[in-house]
Amino acid sequence: MRKLTVSILALLCALIFATTTGGTLRFVVGADAVTLLPGNFSDGASALVASHIFEGLVELDEKNQIQPLLAERWEVSPKADVYTFYLRRGIKFHDGTDFTAAAVKKHFDYLLANKFRRSGMFRAVLKEVKVINDYTVQFILHEPFAPFLYYLAHEAAMIPSPASIDRFGKEPATLGKNPVGTGPFIFQEWKVGERFILRKNPNYWQKGKPYLDSIIFQVIPDDVARATAVRSGSAHIMFNPPPVMADVLKKDPNLNVVVRPGMRVIYIGINLLSDKFKDIRVRQGSQLRNRPSKTLPSNNERLCNTLGFTTFSSGTRLLSGWCVRVQSGEGKATLKRSWCDEFAC
Numbered sequence: 001m002r003k004l005t006v007s008i009l010a011l012l013c014a015l016i017f018a019t020t021t022g023g024t025l026r027f028v029v030g031a032d033a034v035t036l037l038p039g040n041f042s043d044g045a046s047a048l049v050a051s052h053i054f055e056g057l058v059e060l061d062e063k064n065q066i067q068p069l070l071a072e073r074w075e076v077s078p079k080a081d082v083y084t085f086y087l088r089r090g091i092k093f094h095d096g097t098d099f100t101a102a103a104v105k106k107h108f109d110y111l112l113a114n115k116f117r118r119s120g121m122f123r124a125v126l127k128e129v130k131v132i133n134d135y136t137v138q139f140i141l142h143e144p145f146a147p148f149l150y151y152l153a154h155e156a157a158m159i160p161s162p163a164s165i166d167r168f169g170k171e172p173a174t175l176g177k178n179p180v181g182t183g184p185f186i187f188q189e190w191k192v193g194e195r196f197i198l199r200k201n202p203n204y205w206q207k208g209k210p211y212l213d214s215i216i217f218q219v220i221p222d223d224v225a226r227a228t229a230v231r232s233g234s235a236h237i238m239f240n241p242p243p244v245m246a247d248v249l250k251k252d253p254n255l256n257v258v259v260r261p262g263m264r265v266i267y268i269g270i271n272l273l274s275d276k277f278k279d280i281r282v283r284q285g286s287q288l289r290n291r292p293s294k295t296l297p298s299n300n301e302r303l304c305n306t307l308g309f310t311t312f313s314s315g316t317r318l319l320s321g322w323c324v325r326v327q328s329g330e331g332k333a334t335l336k337r338s339w340c341d342e343f344a345c
Helices: 014-018 044-050 101-113 119-123 148-152 162-168 223-232 243-251 280-289 298-305 329-343
Strands: 002-005 008-013 024-029 058-060 066-068 071-076 082-087 126-133 136-141 185-191 195-200 214-219 237-239 255-260 265-268
Touching: 024 044, 024 223, 058 148, 066 071, 082 101, 101 119, 101 126, 101 136, 101 162, 136 148, 185 214, 223 237, 223 243, 243 255
Parallel strands: 024 214, 024 237
Antiparallel strands: 002 265, 008 237, 008 255, 058 066, 071 082, 082 136, 126 136, 185 195, 195 214
16 A cells, blocks of 8 residues: 655635625535435545534644534543533524434444444444433543544534434435534535535524535536636635646636645555465566556655555564565566556556
8 A cells, every 4th residue: 555645735716705704605626425424424525515514522623633613621531431521502403403412422323333434433442422411421432542532523423413313314325415414504405416505504503603605516527627617716616726737826816726734645555365466476566567656746756656565654664575676677577567467457
């Protein structure tokens, strides 16, 4: 496996900064969502839309520090295996259901009882969720787990309405198309492959927010087409504009290009349990054949240097002979042919 942490590049129409309240934000995205059921998606498109509808007990600030959200505060037991959260009062879901400790428990019980995409991450650490009273809930862990608060800041821990789980819970696919949360925006429409429309939550618990009347997420798979939409003013914001257009976009006075360090990990996973990899020449050939240095931009050179090498934890001593070093052109050709014989390249 090879992984790379990339930077986040955002392109924003300068006009949106002149708007203080009201109006519609048009956000162009490269892919449609899979589902809007927290805990059952692992893709960025679903997370982006869902995070405007749902909220969790805690969230991350701009410095990636844990901050309270639906919970006012929390306590950790001396053994660090019990987390007690004290919830904000007076919050309602979009369907009018009260936000209480029972709603928190229902979500996590539902998540653990099903084989969703993110069920495993909580099943491994979470033993039980207990309701102490209407506004106090406890998370009991199998054992101390230092990153647990960060798990609760994950999209999988966002809380849907218990009424929606009661209504659609037996059909997760249907539940994922009828999202009901406590967030600043209410789900209005999902036209598959085309767009999402979210409207302002007039009863949002954070007074004075949201500033916008609505958000439209329009699906445009082509990178250049999305950037063109923002440049023309038909859209206001996108993530990750094409690098080949970076210089042009930065020079456009009507646009703001925002660059910040990213936490996203991109990787290529190779299943070495496959019979095809029993031959060492095939394994070595995969490293040589699949170095993508000729196709990736220069800022991704780090990805090309060690493709095919397992990532070790810091301080781990590498096994002798782990890295393949083939000097001669003939040797490289032989290994590449071994790879191609197996994979018909």
